[in-house]
Each structure stands twice: as structure tokens, then as C-alpha cells.
Amino acid sequence: MQDFIKIHSADNVAVALKPLASGTTLTIGGSSVTLLEEIPQGHKFAITDLPAGSAVIKYGNAIGLAKEDIKTGAWIHTHNLKTGLGDLLTYTYNKQDTALEPTEERFFNGYRRPNGKVGVRNEIWIIPTVGCVNKIATSLENMSKKYVTGTIDEIAAFPHPYGCSQMGDDQEYTRTILADLINHPNAGGVLVLGLGCENSSVAELKPYIGDYDERRVKFLVAQESEDEMAEAMEMIEQLVEYAGSFKREPISSSELIIGMKCGGSDGLSGITANPTVGAFSDMLVSKGGTTILTEVPEMFGAETLLMNRSQNEEVFEKTVDLINDFKNYFTAHNQTIYENPSPGNKKGGISTLEDKSLGCVQKSGSAPIVDVLKYGEPVRTKGLNLLNAPGNDLVASTALAASGAHIVLFTTGRGTPFACPVPTMKISTNTALSSKKGNWIDFNCGVLVEDTDMDTLKNQFFDFVIEVASGKKVKSEEAGFHDMAIFKQGVTL
Missing domain, CATH: 3.40.50 (Rossmann fold)
Structure with a gap:
């Protein structure tokens, strides 16, 4: 297993893939870095001196600003890193051509309904x-x-x-x-x-x-x-x-609709499980299928990466409205827009909302964004869609199901037993969680930093989703769990 990872060539931090002791010397990009303190798994450390007020770069983007001078080898977390985000912003559309080449058709065994729709459960x-x-x-x-x-x-x-x-x-x-x-x-x-x-x-x-x-x-x-x-x-x-x-019959994967969500994230979420789900999304979209990404507050700080993948100006404007409307929802209730990440996220190594969001949007892969859905709106356009829903696990997952998702892919670094109305597949970011909570976790992406490459893992993962779509029960189904939650904003009489 690797000791650390520098995710992007532009990064000025690296991430510990296992606990690293103070005094450990590492070679990063041809330079030696001696750790000044213990670095927990999933947490960041500086690989160059960072003056107070300078940008801390991870995933090739700023995840916040240094609160103080940070020395090479120092632990970087909430004590010396703050968000650099503001409130409402003005956005410019800088379109990126991210179209995917079509790939070979795949099939699953599902249920064809009289109205032409398809189910993966009966x-x-x-x-x-x-x-x-x-x-x-x-x-x-x-x-x-x-x-x-x-x-x-x-x-x-x-x-x-x-x-x-x-x-x-x-x-x-x-x-x-x-x-x-x-x-x-x-x-x-x-x-x-x-x-x-x-x-x-x-x-x-x-x-x-x-x-x-x-x-x-x-x-x-x-x-x-x-x-x-x-x-x-x-x-x-x-x-x-x-x-x-009704009987199961072969159905093209182009008719699959898959929701994507994360919860209980840790410092490995954006390195292992979320990129694997993103690679899956690209594979499914390349076969004519549909994916849906939600939890809007966890796009704050990474929203421009999504906006510039909008397939046209209309979708870009809908994405801008998606982000700003949710920020207005926060401020209308006198809440801080960037009151995130959660205590569990912080314990796992996520320091700011930008840090969390840049890892979160890895689930979207690289496909163009074809539409933006209102809360409760059914998906209509094949490809990658964005959905208006909060970050709350049960509310967001129910929203994905309500918009038509046959299955929800749920990545997690800390684990959770919940389910939503459709099969809710738990994907661990680290092997320790998969080993400890085998009754919750369906697929382990922690091997991505151990002995498995992305090409191998994404194909294994795609095969597994096809199995689930064809009837294989996920762990929450085996436990008999079915949950739902509806978004509540206003007054109760």
C-alpha cells in the first residue's frame, strides 16, 4: 500500500493513505519532506511552505486559505485552514468539450412494464x-x-x-x-x-x-x-x-438510471470511491444510460467545474440557478452557507467545504451535464443530470429515487446502514471500513490505493451494478431496510 498520494500535479499538499509518524521522511516529486507531526489516515500535510493567506491546493484547485504560516511537513486541517468561499457569485460560462465516445452495449435482467418503463425490482x-x-x-x-x-x-x-x-x-x-x-x-x-x-x-x-x-x-x-x-x-x-x-428479461443498460450520493465522507472519498463512481458514470453514459448527481450544498466550491461541463448555455444557466437558489435558501433561514463539513467529515480528514465538494463532484466523472432537475422532477434526458436536493442522506437518496433512479450508489468513509426506496449500494472508501462493517458495505474501493488499478476496479464495479440491477440484493435489502424522507422547509401547522 502507498504511504501517501499527491492527487494533482499542481497540489501543494499530499494525503496520508495510512497513519504517518512524526519525523517520517518522504520523497515527493523529487524533493524530501519530513513530517513535523503525526498525520492521521486521510489527512493532508504541506509539501512546501505556505504563507498565511495563501491558497491550499488539492485536486488541482483551492480548498481554502492558510490561517497562518504553514511549514513543509506540517499537518493541515481545520486549525490552520479556513474556507475561501463567499456568498452569491457571478459565473461565466467557459464551455468544456467533454463528450464521451460510445462504447459497447451491455444488458441486465430487468422488468419491462406495460407503459414501456423498466424496473430492476418487482x-x-x-x-x-x-x-x-x-x-x-x-x-x-x-x-x-x-x-x-x-x-x-x-x-x-x-x-x-x-x-x-x-x-x-x-x-x-x-x-x-x-x-x-x-x-x-x-x-x-x-x-x-x-x-x-x-x-x-x-x-x-x-x-x-x-x-x-x-x-x-x-x-x-x-x-x-x-x-x-x-x-x-x-x-x-x-x-x-x-x-x-412479470418476469425478468434482458434489457439494455441504456435504460438504466443510477443515482449518485455520498455520506460520512473521509479523506479518501475523493481519492477512491468517488472517482470509481465517476468512472462508472462515464461508462454508463457512454452506453446511452443515465446518471443523477445531487446534494447541492456539497457542490459549493466546485460548482464551476460542473457549470463548464454544461452541454449548452441553457443548462449552464439552470446550474447557476441551482447553486444560487440553494444559497438563498440558507440565507433566508439565517444560516451560514458554508456550515459544513460535519464532525465525522472533519475526523476523516476533510477540512473545508471546498475540500469536501471537490471530492464529492468526483462522482460526476467527466461527461457533459445534459439537464438540471427540480426537486421531485422526473429525469427526461439520457446522460448526466444534476438534481436539486440537500445533502441529508435520506432526503437526497429519496429524491434520487423519486426522479427515477433504479439504484442509488452511496459512497462512504464511515459507514451507514440506511436504505432508500430503491436498492442503496454502500461503497466503502477504505478497506478497514469494508472489513469492519461487512454487513453494511457492498463494494470496497479502498483497494484502489492498495493493489488494484482504476481500469480494473471500474470494470469490476460496473459488473457489480449490473448484477444488482439483475436481482442481486444489496446488504440493506438483505437486512429488510426500506426508508424514505421528504424535504421540509417551512411551517408546520
Whole structure:
């Protein structure tokens, strides 16, 4: 295993790939660097003297400014590095030609729906319109497990606390996300479970759902039923019979839609797991497929790298609005725009938001950005899309699923057990995490700094995603986890 990595030729820092002792002498670019203090794994150290106020460069870009004079070999972290970011900025479109050459078609075994959409799972979803019926929904899930046979992959309820006592955008968000999930092709059948007096009632929700197949979507209003449990079970039996008729068949990977997200990042996230996901994204896009990148606050500081990859001026302007609208959301709530990274991020070696963002956007690969989606908006354009959603793991991952992602790729340096409505693949940035939390982690990218090159790893990873799309369960699915969360901004009545 390497001791350290200098990521870009322009960098004036290197990153420790394992704990390095004070006094260790390293050869970097033909020069000797003696460490002045212990450097934890994933953390940075100076490879040249840095005067106070000078830019600290990592990934070939500034990740902040030195708070004080920093000597060669010194540890660089929050104690001597500060963000260099401001608030709203003026951006100029400097288009980069990042078009990808087409590559050979690949296939996975998925479910073709009558409306032409494709699913990678054939599940029955129980979706409450309001939190008041959550317990009914979860009880129905438990009672229905006996029907998970044949081609029925799972029966899952998605409780949430919303659907009533909401105002403005919050109510719209709830209705939009619920409708998106009801229409998601990973669900072979859906029971929409309402109470009857809520703001987002079944009647209110139907216009958001649009046209639907009555064999696939059933509605039950609990206040209108003498025995909602018995009636709901009858409906679930009908949904199981309908969904059970679907069989897996070969489908082109050009029809795959994959969401990309990271959480619990560490100093290796932007070196191992995120670049691997970026390489996967480029591979899928080159085969005609679609990827979606979200968590807008973790683009701050790296946004120009994305903006300049916009395929045209219109997409550039939408990307500018994406960034500035989210900054305005922060300031409207009297919050600091750059109140990031989290304590766990800092412990793992991430010092500033620029540091985090430059590592985060590695997941986007190099493909052109073809569209920018509003929160809850379904993806319409094949290729790399950006999605308006916060950094919160559950909210952002649910948003990816709602926009049409069949699978969410979730890179992590610290680990997490959660899932979202679609298969949520956990990808470790370091081998120690993969070894320790084998019940959480599906794929280890830590080998990228050990004994595996990127070409080998990206192909292994692409093969693994195809396996998951073809039915292989990820660890959170094996554990029976299905979560969802909706973005809340405003007043609760």
C-alpha cells in the first residue's frame, strides 16, 4: 500500500493513505519532506511552505486559505485552514468539450412494464398519504410477507410524518414525491393508503399521479372502510397476483438510471470511491444510460467545474440557478452557507467545504451535464443530470429515487446502514471500513490505493451494478431496510 498520494500535479499538499509518524521522511516529486507531526489516515500535510493567506491546493484547485504560516511537513486541517468561499457569485460560462465516445452495449435482467418503463425490482409498495396511517402501513407490510414468493422481490411500507398540517412548498413536495414513488417502475404494484381528512388525501394526490393502471395501483381511504386491514389485505392479494406475472428479461443498460450520493465522507472519498463512481458514470453514459448527481450544498466550491461541463448555455444557466437558489435558501433561514463539513467529515480528514465538494463532484466523472432537475422532477434526458436536493442522506437518496433512479450508489468513509426506496449500494472508501462493517458495505474501493488499478476496479464495479440491477440484493435489502424522507422547509401547522 502507498504511504501517501499527491492527487494533482499542481497540489501543494499530499494525503496520508495510512497513519504517518512524526519525523517520517518522504520523497515527493523529487524533493524530501519530513513530517513535523503525526498525520492521521486521510489527512493532508504541506509539501512546501505556505504563507498565511495563501491558497491550499488539492485536486488541482483551492480548498481554502492558510490561517497562518504553514511549514513543509506540517499537518493541515481545520486549525490552520479556513474556507475561501463567499456568498452569491457571478459565473461565466467557459464551455468544456467533454463528450464521451460510445462504447459497447451491455444488458441486465430487468422488468419491462406495460407503459414501456423498466424496473430492476418487482416489489409491492404500501405508500401512506399521511403519517396518521403509518402504523397501519407497517402492520400490512408485516402481514404480507407471506406473499414474497416467485417474482415478487419484496413488500415494503414507506411511513413518513407528512401529508397534513403543511403549507406551501412543503405540501407540494410531499404530494410530488409520493406521486413519483407511486409511479416508480421498481414497484410492480402499489397500495396508496389514505386516512380521509388529510391535506394530501387520495383525491388530492390523484392529479399528481396522472394516468395509472388500475391493476397496478389500488387506493384505500381508512375512514371510509369498516375494516381497513381486511380490505387492504384483499387489495394486496390482487396486487401480488398482478405483479407476479412479470418476469425478468434482458434489457439494455441504456435504460438504466443510477443515482449518485455520498455520506460520512473521509479523506479518501475523493481519492477512491468517488472517482470509481465517476468512472462508472462515464461508462454508463457512454452506453446511452443515465446518471443523477445531487446534494447541492456539497457542490459549493466546485460548482464551476460542473457549470463548464454544461452541454449548452441553457443548462449552464439552470446550474447557476441551482447553486444560487440553494444559497438563498440558507440565507433566508439565517444560516451560514458554508456550515459544513460535519464532525465525522472533519475526523476523516476533510477540512473545508471546498475540500469536501471537490471530492464529492468526483462522482460526476467527466461527461457533459445534459439537464438540471427540480426537486421531485422526473429525469427526461439520457446522460448526466444534476438534481436539486440537500445533502441529508435520506432526503437526497429519496429524491434520487423519486426522479427515477433504479439504484442509488452511496459512497462512504464511515459507514451507514440506511436504505432508500430503491436498492442503496454502500461503497466503502477504505478497506478497514469494508472489513469492519461487512454487513453494511457492498463494494470496497479502498483497494484502489492498495493493489488494484482504476481500469480494473471500474470494470469490476460496473459488473457489480449490473448484477444488482439483475436481482442481486444489496446488504440493506438483505437486512429488510426500506426508508424514505421528504424535504421540509417551512411551517408546520
